[in-house]
Amino acid sequence: MNRISQILLRPGFFTSHLAGAARATPVMTTAATTRCWYSADATAPPASAATVDKSTLEKLVRTNKVVVFMKGNPQAPRCGFSNAVVQIMRMHGVQYDAHDVLQNEALRQGVKEFTDWPTIPQVFINGEFVGGCDILLQMHQSGDLIEELQKAGIVSELLKAQQAKDEQDAKNKK
Amino acid sequence: MFGVSFRHLARVSGRSGTSISKYSIAKMSQEKQQYPPIETAMRKALTTELKPLFLDVSNESPMHNTPKQAESHFRVLVVSDKFNDLTLIKRHRLVNDTIKKALEAAGFEFMHALSIEAKTPKQWQPDHEPEKSPPCLGGFGK
Numbered sequence: 001m002n003r004i005s006q007i008l009l010r011p012g013f014f015t016s017h018l019a020g021a022a023r024a025t026p027v028m029t030t031a032a033t034t035r036c037w038y039s040a041d042a043t044a045p046p047a048s049a050a051t052v053d054k055s056t057l058e059k060l061v062r063t064n065k066v067v068v069f070m071k072g073n074p075q076a077p078r079c080g081f082s083n084a085v086v087q088i089m090r091m092h093g094v095q096y097d098a099h100d101v102l103q104n105e106a107l108r109q110g111v112k113e114f115t116d117w118p119t120i121p122q123v124f125i126n127g128e129f130v131g132g133c134d135i136l137l138q139m140h141q142s143g144d145l146i147e148e149l150q151k152a153g154i155v156s157e158l159l160k161a162q163q164a165k166d167e168q169d170a171k172n173k174k
Numbered sequence: 175m176f177g178v179s180f181r182h183l184a185r186v187s188g189r190s191g192t193s194i195s196k197y198s199i200a201k202m203s204q205e206k207q208q209y210p211p212i213e214t215a216m217r218k219a220l221t222t223e224l225k226p227l228f229l230d231v232s233n234e235s236p237m238h239n240t241p242k243q244a245e246s247h248f249r250v251l252v253v254s255d256k257f258n259d260l261t262l263i264k265r266h267r268l269v270n271d272t273i274k275k276a277l278e279a280a281g282f283e284f285m286h287a288l289s290i291e292a293k294t295p296k297q298w299q300p301d302h303e304p305e306k307s308p309p310c311l312g313g314f315g316k
Contacts, residue, residue: 071313080308118284131263
């Protein structure tokens with residue numbers, strides 16, 4: 001387990017009940033091996049484009065319920081902050097589109113102007129800009145991310161794990 | 175791979191509002207300037223605009239693939255009453271914009287990386303340690 005995962009998994013990163021859920025189920029391993037969790041750059045503008053305009057981006061951020069602009073790709077993030085977002089998405093079992101801005105300078109500039117946000121990574125849920133790494137992390141810690149995902153019709157794996165545990169506990173009580 | 179140096183850096187940088195980074199100390203002894211130029215501009219702008227109850231700025235550039243004395247990667251912890259009625263994203267935008275304006279005025283470009291913790295006084299305890307940044311994965315200066 002690399003350092004970033006350790007950081008993400010240290011106690012403070014979960015509300016206490018979520019920590020229990022994460023320990024109870026091997027979310028991370030199943031996520032990594034059994035499904036493809038992203039479709040990379042299926043509809044991205046060509047890397048040769050000089051600029052990426054607003055209407056292109058408006059479409060791009062709606063091609064999936066969750067869209068992430070990052071450095072590198074989810075299998076090999078090239079930046080610690082992008083990696084943190086990937087790890088969070090993996091924990092929640094979210095399927096998303098990932099766009100590598102290092103492969104496309106026009107996209108890198110375009111998305112920064114589009115959101116008026118100076119840094120990468122950038123995360124969109126339901127076509128709406130949610131924030132970067134810090135915000136995602138805090139939403140993850142507070143449990144708000146589960147809610148936001150739910151609004152987009154995505155049930156977080158952490159929530160499922162918690163519910164399964166609750167059911168089990170209820171059975172055990174009987 | 176980065177484990178040792180990351181821990182070490184986390185220790186030397188950003189302890190409390192009054193502490194200063196290793197680099198700043200080195201620089202201070204040479205010239206009578208407390209912080210390098212970008213950090214100075216950031217601190218000044220954040221202090222005057224946001225009237226923070228607590229402010230911690232740490233230059234994390236040495237964690238990354240940067241030249242010595244670079245000012246490319248920063249982390250700030252700001253505790254301010256101005257955040258009271260703002261959503262998380264609006265707080266971050268306020269910090270981003272404050273710094274962006276100050277740097278533009280001082281003739282600098284926005285830094286490569288800025289990590290923000292923006293808390294209201296209610297959400298903050300004096301013993302709160304700033305979050306730690308994840309280790310560099312080499313995307314900078316490719």
